[in-house]
Amino acid sequence: MAVAKPTGPLFWCALSWIGIIVVAAIVAGVLPIPSPTDMDIFARRKGPTLAHLLGTDSLGRDVLARLIYGARISLSVGLLAPVIGLGIGxxxxxxxxxxxxxxxxxxxxGVDVVLAFPPLILAMAVTAFLGQSIVNLTLVLGFLGIPAFTRVARAATLTFSAREFVTAARALGAGHARIILKELLPNVALPLGAFFLLGVAVTIVVEGALSFLGLGVPPPAPSWGVMIGEGRxxxxxxxxxxxxxxxxLFLTVLSFNLVGDTLRALTDPRQGAL
Amino acid sequence: MSLLEVENIVVDLPTPRGMLRAVDGVNLTLDAGRTLGVVGESGSGKTMLSRAILQLLPRRAKLSGAIRFDGQDMTRIAPETLRKLRAKSVAVVFQDPMTSLNPVLTIGSQLTETMREHLGVPQSEAILRGVALLAEVGIPSPEQRMGNYPHQLSGGMRQRVAIAIALSCAPKLLIADEPTTALDVTVQAQILDLLAREQRSRHMAMMLITHDLGVVAGRTDEVAVMYAGRVVERAPTRELFHHMRMPYTAALMAALPKLDAPPHTRLPAIGGRPPDPINPPPGCSFAPRCFYADAACDKAKPPLSAPDRMAHQFACIRPLPVKVAA
Structure with missing residues (x-):
């Protein structure tokens, strides 16, 4: 299929950046970097040296190692929480x-009720009652993402349900399950998929904000938000x-948005109709 | 027993202004292997009639009357039985092939899906049959087309694919709802001929719904003309075109552009508008626009009857005179 691909160098830069971050996060354990939690009180806030490529923080911990291990946490929360929203919503x-x-x-x-509930209060309440952990943080962020995914999915379903191919499928004897799974889901999956990448970007930002406020990832585990908070x-x-x-954080979120937009444009067969 | 018997069906649609009577007491029969043309302008209830037959009316529509398909009343059977009946016995071709095909699935998967589901055909066999069907409806290089998406085909090709999907489970009744309205004039005739060919070779019953009298001429056995939710004239096609009795049918016919008319001839359009379907007039619904109407026409709705010739029914108390063959 010969469709002009809207993939400029910017798209490839963004994709490479995500690739680097993801690979670094996965292989962090075997990389030749110091532990992200080892403190060296006598080498605090040092500039870049051979031992510490990006220097050390105010407790003498290696900044590069913390960035890479932080990617692990930021990415896994950033990917898992929207998965919850995507699945349920x-x-x-x-x-x-x-x-x-x-x-x-x-x-x-129900969606309106969830939207009306202040997210920070919910995060604080969960942290207070269930304790501060990465799992709880992911669950809270996932729960908060459900309304948006529900709305996107419902709006798309309403549009596609009214299309004649759904009526045609019913006329050919399709049951509810088949219409939902075979006719509607492939259509609704496109806007949902694009929205998912946006959700990843938003979740990484929100996780950073919560960790910055001390409501997110518990110390001493590094996450980008925690690091910004400590650096402040x-x-x-x-x-x-x-x-x-x-x-x-900025580059990663920007990259996810760029890739999300491009993938949506690429995988949308309806664009070719013109 | 006819394949399809529609008995006095009434379809009411709730609207903010009140109940809209979309179909008002329609009776129809269609035998296996026969073709019925349903003609009427926009809003005459022809599409609602076809949706009622398929039990695909909008959720809040109210339907009364009986629709017997193969002796089974479609309005009374269990949902599961209805689903199976639809799967094996009826199929529809819609007006716009752009919206009647799923944009994100390949032609092949849309074509084989129904066969695998309802006929229990294995995938490899379904693909072979699908390719054969595409070839049958006149699609060149059908093997390659199986992997294409709808947007990669032209409008006429898409409608051929829609017809192939409709034919995939060998239906006994094919309902074609304005199948050529969205297509080029040159493609229209091809699609209509394809439908007629398939109808004959498969011995299907076909209901051809259109607003264009020219479409049903020569391609149907019988024609029912609808106006304001009612059948106002019904006759074998040849009979109808030779001896129109209902002034509405004659007005529709006169409104068709003629090739041999001199340039800049005004088309004799039908003046006025169809009656308000929420507050219909008590008399003949065409009377306000009718050239021949008089005071008696506003009193009561004339019933559909066949006073002169068997099989030629019309609903008019001031019918056009029967032309005497010269």
Missing amino acids: GALGLLAGYFRGRFEIFVTG ESLEMAPALAFLPAMV
């Missing part, structure tokens, strides 16, 4: 948009300690 939206009626009223009502304390002496993780 996508299914709810698809069913609500297809079956309509009371179920739809129930789902959209020595902003005048060593601005790089906050700037480096912020830069990495």
Whole structure:
């Protein structure tokens, strides 16, 4: 199929950056870098040296190692939480948009309730009652993502349910399950997939914000948000300690957005209709 | 027993202004292997009639009357039985092949899906049959087309694919709902001829719904003309075109552009608008626009009857005179 691919050098830069971050996060254990939690009180806030390529932080921990191990946490939370939202929200939206009626009223009502609940309060409440852990953080962020995915899925399902190919499938004797799985899901999956990558970007930012506030990843585990938070304390002496993780966070989120947009444009067969 | 018997069906659609009567007491029969043309302008209820037959009416629509297919009343059978009946016995071809095909699935998967599901055909066999069907409906290099997406085909090709999908489970009744309205004039005739050919060779019953009298001429055995939710004239096709009795049918016919008319001839359009389907007039619904109407026409709805010739029914108390053959 000969479609002009909207993949410029920017797309490949973004994809390579995500690739580097993901690979580094996966193989962090075997990389020749110091432990991210080993402190060296006599080498605090040092500039780049051979032993510490990006220098050390205010407790003398290796910044490069913390960035790489931070990628592990930021990425796994950033990917897993939207998976929860995608799975639950996508299914709810698809069913609500297809079956309509009371179920739809129930789902959209529930979504509005979740949206009305302040996310920070929820995060604080969960942290207070269930304790501060990466799993709890992922669950909270995933739960908060459900409404958006539900809305995207429901809106897309409403559009596609009204199309004649659904009526045609029913006329050919398709049951509810087949119409939802074979006719609607492949269509709804496109906007949901694009929204998922956006969700990853947003979740990484929110995780950073929560960790910055001390509600996210518990110390001493490194995450980019935690590092920015810690770097804030020595902003005048060593601005790089906050700037480096912020830069990495910014580039990663930007890359996910870029790749998400491009993939959506590439995989949308309807664009070729023109 | 006819294949399809539609008995006095009424379809009501709830609207913010009140109940809209989309179909108002329609009776039809269709035998196996026969073709019925249903003609009417937009909003005359022809599509709602076809949706009622398929039990695919909008969720809140109310239907009364009986629709017997092969002796089974479609309005009373269990959902599962209905699903199986649809799968094996009826199929539809819609107006716009752009929206009646799933944009993100290949032609092949849409074509083989139904066969695998309903006929229990294994995938390899379904692909062979699919390729044969595509060839049958006149698609060149069908093997390659199986892997294509709908947007890679032209409008006419897409409609051929839609027809192939409709034919895949060998239906006894094919409902073609304005199958050529969205297509080029040159492609229209090809698609109609394809439908007619398939209908004959497969001995299917076919209901051809259109707003164009020219489409049903020569391609149907019988024609039912609909106006404001009712059948206003029904006759064997040849009979209808030779001896139109209902002024509405004659007006529709006169509104067709003629090739031999001199340039800049005004088309004799039908003046006025169809009656409000929410508050229909008590008398003949065409009377306000009818050239021949008089006071008696506004009193009561004329029933569909065949006073002169068997099989030629019309609903009019001031019918056009029967032309005497010269």
